[in-house]
Amino acid sequence: MSDDRAFTDQSYKAFLSEKQLMGTRCNDCEVLFVPPRGLCPTCHGDNLNWEQASGQGRLVAMTQMAMVSPDLAAEGYGGGRPYCIGVVELHEGPRVVARLDQGKPDARADLEIGQDLQVEFEHLDRHKPRLVFRPA
Ligand SMILES: [Zn+2]
Numbered sequence: 848m849s850d851d852r853a854f855t856d857q858s859y860k861a862f863l864s865e866k867q868l869m870g871t872r873c874n875d876c877e878v879l880f881v882p883p884r885g886l887c888p889t890c891h892g893d894n895l896n897w898e899q900a901s902g903q904g905r906l907v908a909m910t911q912m913a914m915v916s917p918d919l920a921a922e923g924y925g926g927g928r929p930y931c932i933g934v935v936e937l938h939e940g941p942r943v944v945a946r947l948d949q950g951k952p953d954a955r956a957d958l959e960i961g962q963d964l965q966v967e968f969e970h971l972d973r974h975k976p977r978l979v980f981r982p983a
Contacts, residue, residue: 850897854885863976866968868902870941871895881941900939902966903983909933909947911955931955935964935980945978958982 852858854871859882862869870881874894878887881900886893911929912919924930931947945966949957964980 852897854883854895854897856882859883860976863968863978864971864974866971868900868937868966868978869897870900870939872898879939879941881937881939881943898939900937900941902937904935904937904943904964904966904980906947906958906960906962906964906980907934907936907942908960909955909958929955931958933958933980935966943978945980948979948981950981 852861859869868881869883870879871883871885872879872895873887873890873892874896875892876887876890878889879898879900883897885895887895909931911931913926913929915924915930919930932944933947934942934944936942947955947958951957963983965983967979967981968976969979970977
């Protein structure tokens with residue numbers, strides 16, 4: 848994909864607000880980074896391009912927090928509704944940390960390590976877009 852946006856966190860969030868999970872791929876060693884990096888930590892080169900990830904992956908780790916920050920408490924998370932996060936290995940290889948959700952108060956209840964997940968995007972209207980993964 849051709850896009851001339853800077854390889855910054857701000858550009859990454861702008862893509863998320865457009866419902867695109869974007870990373871940067873190093874053209875020299877072909878490694879993909881999600882979230883994007885402006886310099887390749889493998890070969891230290893800056894020959895990178897934007898690349899869209901499919902948003903499909905599998906769950907490799909998860910945990911939940913019953914004690915949450917004030918902003919998450921304002922969203923209703925806490926002891927009665929734990930905030931569940933996981934590490935998802937995208938089909939393209941990179942691992943991302945994101946909220947897990949399956950529409951129940953305890954998001955871990957039916958999720959299993961190795962399960963296929965699909966990304967969705969939330970908080971698009973709050974200028975703080977973030978990833979959430981749900982069962983595929
Ligand atoms: Zn590289």
